[in-house]
Amino acid sequence: MGTGMPTFRRLLGFLAPHRRGVIASGILALLAMLMTVSIPWLIGRAIDGLQRGDRDDLVHLGVAVGIAGVLRFALTVFRRLVAGKVSLGVELDLRHRLYTHLLSLELSFFDRQQTGQLMSRSTVDLQAVRFFLGYGLIFMVQAALTIVLAAAAMTATDPTLAAISLIPVPFVIVVAARYGRHARPALQEVQQRIAELTADVEENIGGVRVVKSFAREERQLSRFTHAVGRVFDQAMVSTRLQAFYNPLIGFLPQLGLAAILLYGGRQVIDGNLTTGEFAAFYTYLLMLLGPMRTLGVMLGMSQRATAAGARLFQILDREAQIVGPPHPRPLPPGGGRVELRDVSLRYEGAADAALDHVDLDIEPGRTVALVGGTGSGKTTLVQLLGRLYDPTSGAVLVDGVDVRDLDPQALRREVAFVTDDPFLFSASVRENIAYGRPEASDEEVEQAARRAQAHEFIDRLPDGYETRVGERGLTLSGGQRQRIAIARAFLVDPRILVLDDATSAVDATTEQAIKEALREVMADRTTFVIAHRLSTIALADEIVVLEAGRVLAHGGHDELLRESELYRAIVEKGLPDQVFLTRKPRETEVAGL
Amino acid sequence: MSDGRLRTDLRRRMAQTSGRGRKLRGLLALLMPYRLRLAGMFVALVAGTAAALAPAPLAQRAIDDGILAKDTGTLTVIVVIFVVSAFIVWVATYVQTYLTGWVGQRALQDLRIAMFRHLQTQPVAFYERRPAGVLISRMTNDVEALNQLVTDSVVTLFTASLTLIGSVVILITFDLELALLTFLVFPVLAVGSFVFRLASADAFKRTRETIGAITGYLQESLSGIRVVRSFAQEDRQRARFDELNEQNLQANMKTVYLNASYFPAVEFVSALATVGVLLYGGFQVLDGDVTVGVLVGFIAALNGFFDPIGQLSQVYTTYQSGMAALDKIFELLDTEPTMTEKPDAVDLPRPLRGEIRFDAVSFEYAGSDGDTKLALADIDLVIPPGQTVALVGATGAGKSTFAKLVARFYDPTRGRVTVDGLDLRDVRAHSLRSQMGIVPQEGFLFSGTLRDNIGFGRPEATRADVEAAAAAVGADFIARLPEGLDTEVGERGVQLSAGQRQLVAFARALIADPRILILDEATANVDLHSETRIEDGLKRLLAGRTAIVIAHRLSTIRQAGRIVVLDGGRIVEQGTHDELMDAEGAYWRLYRDWAQQAAA
16 A cells, blocks of 8 residues: 555544544444444344234334434434544644644745645645544444444354355455555645645735736736646546446445345245345345445545645654754843854755855844845845754854754744845734734833834824734835834844844835934844945944855954955945035045944 | 514525525536536436436345245346346446546636636735635635535435435335325425524534634745744744634534534434334235335335435535535625726737826725725826836835826726826726836745746747846846756745845846836845946836836936925925926935935
């Protein structure tokens, strides 16, 4: 069965916490089955009684059938309640585990995954698994039980006849297993293609503006149609399998029925079997038809669940690569000293290192500007501070402790990021600002917003701080989102503040005001700023010039102007019209930085 | 609960389970193109079901004419017919399963494409009001619920219904009295199912809603994973997720209670009916009115009668959630796009001259409390072909709204926007946007290679064209990538920096060779070094095109032919850089602020 069995066994493992429920529903199912099986037996007895002309017997047996019916009803209700609880519990656990696990994975995992793919696994695949564990498995067990019980009852009545009529059963099992072998990979491929489709949808919804602005709807539609066609083709592969095997599984037991009629009929004619026994036998076999067919269908379902389970395990088995040590060291008190010791980082699949043997020592409380061209490694460097990534080699130390020895959550509470494309949650403005510190008071939230120059526009929003900002904060402009993100970072009062091009979309007048506030905020913490504007660089005590992942220069503004050609080029190109600005020579202006 | 409330509640529940007309029409429309296959499927279905019903009467014949008559010859003949009928079932089921799968899957694909196409017709505002997760859920969870119905239940639904009808006929031919006695279960089951439907309507709806909420939350968590991680809020996210998960469980639990009482009750009714048949029929046998063979055959045929009823009640759940999903899907398909193309819309001339005119244009948008907010007020502006206009103003002054009106992402509330003299509401969007390039602040990239992304607007572009465009905007980082233009960029281009994504977006706009170009804060993320180079490329790009440039970095816009200063949705000033500087008005103040802090 290839990799199917271990996956299947592991899926069953999800039932372990609900062992008692599973056992209880098994027992209840068994008892209910006994009732179901007893009914034809009672009817058979009644028919024998009829031939003897015994009225009382008929009434007694009729009442007995009724009682069996009542008992079966009660047992089934309980069985369903227990099984339903188990099924929903499994679903809850599964979803919880998956979500928890996703949250524990390092960012580089998400860099290479399409959100749509992950979504599809967490919804479509999870549904297939829980459908099987919750309902399919019970039907399967029930079907198997029915077959076993009916076979036992038949054997008790007439072993030879039972043996003859049960001949098709092993064939059914072989055929069903064969079906499973073929169906699983086919279905796994269907799930995979559905995931691709989901990713496609996700991307088209996310990029709707680009699609519209280039008028590429037709092309996107034809790509989507192609993806849909791939799902169809694969679904048909598994449909063909289903169409062939399912009726075959239904056909084989019919041969058993034919054998009974032929052989059992002769036995009755020869007087070796009563008509009642024969009728009961026949009814048992009829009872087997349904379960055997169910078994076939459920096997298909279990194949789909196994295929889906394999895809879930692909995520669950991917161990988190950035985890806290078993005994994390506490972060010692400090002002946010940062040391990078011979740090290199190469992203998976990249040819060049994003950071190449970087050594850096930043005193607590300093403000450091990172300067360099697109792709020079500025963002990569700051992400190491919150241990969002681990370096390939070398070490990052915060207040003297290697970040790998700290509890990552504790570390991240001391490092706050503001990026150029801030993500806002679908929640109120207040909740978004208080994201890192949900317990903050309204006054604190408002103060953070004021410092980030966000209070004024928030106040003008329809519901002020309670205004819900839509998905990705789309109803706000880029500059407004950036300001909320800045307030969010201010509020957590971190030891290390990282501003990654945080005011790129803010207009100049507002930016000026934010900078005023920044001076105040930066005073007692280490701050890293990444910016392309001189005005922001001017906030810094020291400047690090990066190129191709290496530190080219590190020092104060004047020092770098003298020593770094690259820095000089950046400064010159970045300065505005000096004549208009101050009517002062450039050197004086620069000196005043 | 008062009587009246109870009644409205009942009516509401009935209404929820109805809407059948729309669904039926929708389903018929979906299946119409495949009616021949559908007809074939029904033929196979009827043949198969008829053959599947044969065993019961055949068995009765075998007992009465063969076994009881001690006639082995007849017995053998009957058994042969029996095997043949089973074989027919096999073949017919094959055909029917195959065709059902084919038509079902095809219809699902058609539905997916219809939804996708419908989403494409929706204006940008539609997406701004709806979480992406919910839209994705429509196309995944809900279609999946239908798929469940198609693959696992439709065949059962049809076979069970036909078997039931066939069994009714067989029971009647066996013995009318016994049959009528058996059919007493119908009214009981009908009332039961009706009550079940009323009771469960809310529960199923709630289940779908809660699962939708989970999907939405998951989607948001995944797209915002960086923020979650960097603020160390995993525990809180998890707690909220668990809460939603728990709500889903509670909603589902209700359906479990309902199912737990409904399905066993169906079984119970069938057991009762069997007792009735056994007793009544037994006495008739004793009285000599009925043969034993008839009674045995009848009881055997009862299986064929109650099995489909049981099966139907089993698939009822799948059917209900499938129908609930279909409701949601049609609800989406029935959302009329607020901005539609007029039937008599015309194509803009190609190539455009590129004259843009705003005639007394105002734009209001609805706030969350139902108020409207004014984003642009009475704008009159003519941009002659080939001119570059820079829009300047504080955040919220209306710059982006202005640009969006030119691209007809929105329609003006009052007034009209014309391009080359044609009102944008009268032209086909494709003819406008295919001649327009927009570079937004966030460079959204699709998964695929850089080459695909740059050639997005002009797929027929050659490799040399793509390379030239990349070079023109200074995207020389591409050359340093190991696979160059063939590098795959991940979803949303996360492996590239914001600035790099922006350069790609530039090349993408450049290669489309638009007549009208809109740069909305396009250079905000680009470092100065690259920006200088882009500016060279920009000069070439802007030459001979109408352009609207929005930028906070005023150095990028000094070259513009005209600068328009917006404040509170109104034009407060316009002119060239020098003119406005001399005027010492709003622009002068903005420029001073900017220059001061740029050099601070």
